[in-house]
Amino acid sequence: xxxxxxxxxxxxxxxxxxxxxxxxxxxxxxxxxxxxxxxxxxxxxxxxxxxxxxxxxxxxxxxxxxxxxxxxxxxxxxxxxxxxxxxxxxxxxxxxxxxxxxxxxxxxxxxxxxxxxxxxxxxxxxxxxxxxxxxxxxxxxxxxxxxxxxxxxxxxxxxxxxxxxxxxxxxx
Amino acid sequence: xxxxxxxxxxxxxxxxxxxxxxxxxxxxxxxxxxxxxxxxxxxxxxxxxxxxxxxxxxxxxxxxxxxxxxxxxxxxxxxxxxxxxxxxxxxxxxxxxxxxxxxxxxxxxxxxxxxxxxxxxxxxxxxxxxxxxxxxxxxxxxxxxxxxxxxxxxxxxxxxxxxxxxxxxxxxxxxxxxxxxxxxxxxxxxxxxxxxxxxxxxxxxxxxxxxxxxxxxxxxxxxxxxxxxxxxxxxxxxxxxxxxxxxxxxxxxxxxxxxxxxxxxxxxxxxxxxxxxxxxxxxxxxxxxxxxxxxxxxxxxxxxxxxxxxxxxxxxxxxxxxxxxxxxxxxxxxxxxxxxxxxxxxxxxxxxxxxxxxxxxxxxxxxxxxxxxxxxxxxxxxxxxxxxxxxxxxxxxxxxxxxxxxxxxxxxxxxxxxxxxxxxxxxxxxxxxxxxxxxxxxxxxxxxxxxxxxxxxxxxxxxxxxxxxxxxxxxxxxxxxxxx
Numbered sequence: 001x002x003x004x005x006x007x008x009x010x011x012x013x014x015x016x017x018x019x020x021x022x023x024x025x026x027x028x029x030x031x032x033x034x035x036x037x038x039x040x041x042x043x044x045x046x047x048x049x050x051x052x053x054x055x056x057x058x059x060x061x062x063x064x065x066x067x068x069x070x071x072x073x074x075x076x077x078x079x080x081x082x083x084x085x086x087x088x089x090x091x092x093x094x095x096x097x098x099x100x101x102x103x104x105x106x107x108x109x110x111x112x113x114x115x116x117x118x119x120x121x122x123x124x125x126x127x128x129x130x131x132x133x134x135x136x137x138x139x140x141x142x143x144x145x146x147x148x149x150x151x152x153x154x155x156x157x158x159x160x161x162x163x164x165x166x167x168x169x170x171x172x
Numbered sequence: 173x174x175x176x177x178x179x180x181x182x183x184x185x186x187x188x189x190x191x192x193x194x195x196x197x198x199x200x201x202x203x204x205x206x207x208x209x210x211x212x213x214x215x216x217x218x219x220x221x222x223x224x225x226x227x228x229x230x231x232x233x234x235x236x237x238x239x240x241x242x243x244x245x246x247x248x249x250x251x252x253x254x255x256x257x258x259x260x261x262x263x264x265x266x267x268x269x270x271x272x273x274x275x276x277x278x279x280x281x282x283x284x285x286x287x288x289x290x291x292x293x294x295x296x297x298x299x300x301x302x303x304x305x306x307x308x309x310x311x312x313x314x315x316x317x318x319x320x321x322x323x324x325x326x327x328x329x330x331x332x333x334x335x336x337x338x339x340x341x342x343x344x345x346x347x348x349x350x351x352x353x354x355x356x357x358x359x360x361x362x363x364x365x366x367x368x369x370x371x372x373x374x375x376x377x378x379x380x381x382x383x384x385x386x387x388x389x390x391x392x393x394x395x396x397x398x399x400x401x402x403x404x405x406x407x408x409x410x411x412x413x414x415x416x417x418x419x420x421x422x423x424x425x426x427x428x429x430x431x432x433x434x435x436x437x438x439x440x441x442x443x444x445x446x447x448x449x450x451x452x453x454x455x456x457x458x459x460x461x462x463x464x465x466x467x468x469x470x471x472x473x474x475x476x477x478x479x480x481x482x483x484x485x486x487x488x489x490x491x492x493x494x495x496x497x498x499x500x501x502x503x504x505x506x507x508x509x510x511x512x513x514x515x516x517x518x519x520x521x522x523x524x525x526x527x528x529x530x531x532x533x534x535x536x537x538x539x540x541x542x543x544x545x546x547x548x549x550x551x552x553x554x555x556x557x558x559x560x561x562x563x564x565x566x567x568x569x570x571x572x573x574x575x576x577x578x579x580x581x582x583x584x585x586x587x588x589x590x591x592x593x594x595x596x597x598x599x600x601x602x603x604x605x606x607x608x609x610x611x612x613x614x615x616x617x618x619x620x621x622x623x624x625x626x627x628x629x630x631x632x633x634x635x636x637x638x639x640x641x642x643x644x645x646x647x648x649x650x651x652x653x654x655x656x
Contacts, residue, residue, distance in 0.1 A: 008230045011289035012223050015252055018282045019219060022256065026263040053267065062481075111462060111481060120266040151264050 029150040033142030034101055036079060036087040037155065040137050053125040056139060060089045060103070061122070065115045069094075073107045075117060076147055086138065096147065104147030121149045131164045187239050191247035195254065211262045218255040225251055230290060242294050249286065249295045253279040253302065270313035276306040293356045300339075300360060307335055307399070314391040326381035327392055329372065329439045331399060333432070336364050338403040340428055344410030348417040359595050362584050365431065366603045369577040372438060373607070375562075375570040375614070379449035381442035383552035384539075427583055434576050438569075445566045447539030450552040451527030457485035459549055471547050472531055473521040475501050491517040527551075537563065577607060585650060592654045601647040608639055 039059040060077055069075065075094060079087035079101045087101065096102070105117035121141055126132075138155040154161040198221065209217075225248035233241030256279045265271055280302040287295035311331055343357035371377065414420035457476035460466045466476045466483035475486045488506035491497040497517035500506040505520045527533055532548035535541040542550045581603050588596025612632050 004230060004234050007289050007291070008227065011230075011286045012226060014285060014289065015222060015226070015282055016219065018278065019222075019252070019255060019259065022278060023215060023259060026259070026265065053261075053264070055267075113463070114481070116481075118266070118268070120271070121264065123267045124264050125261045 026150070029142050029144035029148045030152070033144040033148075033150070035152070036081075036101060036103075036141055036143055036149075037085055038139045038141060039086055039088075040139055052127060052130065053123045054134070056122050056124060056137075058119065058122070058139075060087075061117055061119075062114055063089060063092060063117060065110050065113055066092060069107055069110060069115055071107055071109055075105050075107060075115075076102045077105060077117070078102045101143065102147050103143050103149050119149055121151050124151055124154060126163055127165065132161050137161065187243035191243040192250065194247055195250035198251065198254065214262055215259060218251070218258055222248055222251040222255050226286070226290065229292075242292060245290055245292045246294045246298060249283045249292075249298045252282050252286075253298075256282070268313070269309060273306060273309040273313045276302060276309060280306050288353075291352065293353055296353060296356060297360070304332075304335065307331060311392060311395060314395055315389060324382055324384070325377065326439055326442060327396065329368075329381060330436075331396055332368060333435055333439070334396070334400045334403040336361065336368060337407050337432060338399075339364055341403065341405075341407035341410035344414040344420060345406070347419045348410070348413035355593075355595075358593075359599065362587075362596055362599055365580060366577075366584065366599065369435065369573075369580045370603065370606065370610075372435070373570075373573045373577045373610075375566065378442050378566060378569050378573065379445050379552045381439060382446040383450070383550075384446070424587070427587070431576075431580060431583065434579070438573055438576055441569055441572065445563065445569055447550075447552075448537055448563050449566055450537065450539060450542075450550055452532040452535035452538070452542035452548050452550055453527050454529050454532050454547055455549045457483045459483075469546050473503060473505060473519075475503055488517040488519045537561070574607075574611075578604075581607070589650050589654050594651050594654050597647065597650045597654055601643055601650070605640070605643050609636070612636070 041057040041059075060079070063077070073094065075092055076096055077092055078090040078097050080090040081101075082088050090100075096104075103119055105119045108116040108118045110116070121139070124139070132154075133156050136156055138158075140152045140155055141149045142152055143149045225244050229241045229244030229246075229248055231241075232244060235241075256275050260271075260275050265275075280299055283295060283302060284299035287293070287299050308328070311328060339357065339361040343354065343361045345351075346354035346357050411420065411425055415422070415425075455469070455471060457466065457471070457474060460469055460476060460483040463478045463483075466478040469476070476483050477486050478484075486504070488497065488500060488504055491500050491506060494508045494515075494517075497506050497508045500517065506517050507520050509516060509518045524530075524533075527536055532542065532545065535545065535548060539550050539552075542548045581600050584596055584603070585600035588594070588598075588600060612635065616632070
């Protein structure tokens with residue numbers, strides 16, 4: 001009997017350790033990062049395992065292709081805030097920049113002239129029956145010192161987007 | 173989960189279905205109704221539900237409510253897996269295949285290790301299923317950004333074959349340590365190899381194993397090598413330990429090695445039909461991936477234009493008046509048309525069935541000639557063109573695949589009888605019945621349409637009734653021998 005209790009405690013602690021570590025890893029940029037606002041163009045798909053989400057195409061998601069970049073390369077994009085406070089592309093490098101706001105991405109594809117870069121923040125989840133504007137959307141993110149970004153909220157005209165859940169019920 | 177005879181009881185199956193239903197219900201409820209809760213509350217709900225299921229399961233098991241206790245532990249494993257995905261949803265993490273593969277890996281690690289801590293074989297089954305799905309997703313993630321020709325089911329087959337080797341090694345390791353999971357691993361390994369050989373016994377699949385020869389990307393090769401090394405090390409250690417403990421006979425190990433070699437030969441031999449089965453058809457503009465290809469490939473009856481990131485077809489509908497329609501490039505064969513509704517510019521070109529056009533179809537079943545013509549594209553799925561003959565080599569490979577599957581069934585039935593395991597005997601006989609039904613359905617699909625369906629159905633019915641009676645008699649004899 002005593003052994004079963006020990007196993008139970010070890011098992012529960014292990015589960016909490018893995019889940020807790022995962023939550024901490026995901027929260028780190030939100031706890032320590034710098035805020036930036038990025039310009040977007042959203043579309044609307046669905047993930048069967050995780051529910052409804054919008055795929056966000058960032059303005060900094062398509063950039064001029066440097067000569068020596070290939071698919072799968074890690075890149076660091078230095079950002080500079082414009083007069084409206086929106087973070088815009090300044091320069092691309094393959095090594096981590098110092099003393100500036102930058103975001104880390106991976107080259108998804110290249111056609112010789114342009115590259116597509118993924119930053120891991122191309123999706124925003126919400127529940128079913130959600131209604132919200134999809135034009136002129138900006139995304140407020142936090143970026144940590146390694147360039148990892150997490151979404152804080154969606155903005156429209158500088159204000160947080162209010163998601164309206166119509167006809168949502170307990171059984172929907 | 174099991175009664176004294178080692179069979180799953182009705183009560184335990186109902187309890188297990190109940191736990192799966194609860195997990196699905198919780199997932200659905202959470203996914204659709206938790207927008208009003210702050211993230212921290214969502215996370216607390218998920219962790220409490222998971223830990224609560226595990227704690228309740230262990231307590232009930234200690235109070236001699238074995239079946240319900242085991243079901244709740246499985247529910248805990250499923251809720252933990254869901255929690256990982258829903259926490260990822262809360263933080264809007266990457267939805268790419270690599271992102272999903274990472275989440276599944278995390279879920280697998282948790283469920284696999286807790287199944288040992290809680291000594292739960294049913295939870296272990298959840299972990300093994302998650303491992304199989306993760307391996308597949310990880311392979312697809314590694315080729316996600318590459319061209320479609322890198323995608324090869326042959327590589328998939330090799331990867332999954334080594335997963336089977338890993339299961340066999342784990343089975344022997346558990347046997348040598350007299351671990352309570354040893355029987356489950358043995359049954360799982362047999363089930364896994366039967367499923368593997370069954371999938372390879374489909375003729376449609378064989379040309380897809382190596383659609384572009386043995387061409388592979390470096391990342392997928394590295395993945396295969398790492399997995400193969402881990403599997404082989406576990407298998408060798410398992411074999412040595414089991415021999416040392418006197419838990420395995422050399423002929424069992426020899427049988428396993430022969431099965432493994434035969435399956436590798438089958439996967440390799442499938443490359444002999446690579447490029448010899450498939451349809452060759454004219455590309456469309458969307459198939460042209462670079463600006464240069466888009467602007468220079470002379471597609472018959474088509475005109476392509478490079479938009480900022482993809483190649484788009486210009487069609488006659490773009491010309492909205494009679495003058496521009498008549499001045500459209502000749503290759504489009506545009507003509508101004510009047511019908512009862514309106515007037516518009518329409519193309520007079522001829523449309524062909526897939527793999528039937530006069531330009532490329534002469535290269536059907538010949539990949540090399542097909543891809544050497546810049547306007548053609550190759551598709552290794554022969555069923556797109558019904559009129560395309562299957563080469564003799566495909567029939568030989570298919571017969572070889574089916575012989576291996578039948579040999580594996582007999583081997584497992586024989587092994588089950590030798591080891592007095594009714595579970596293995598039932599598994600082998602079930603696989604044999606599935607094989608007969610599958611081949612019968614295949615026969616109807618291939619030949620049935622050309623002859624009288626009534627004859628096919630009556631013959632099939634007689635075969636199945638008689639075969640069913642024979643198989644059941646065979647199974648009862650084997651079970652009686654195993655239990656003797």
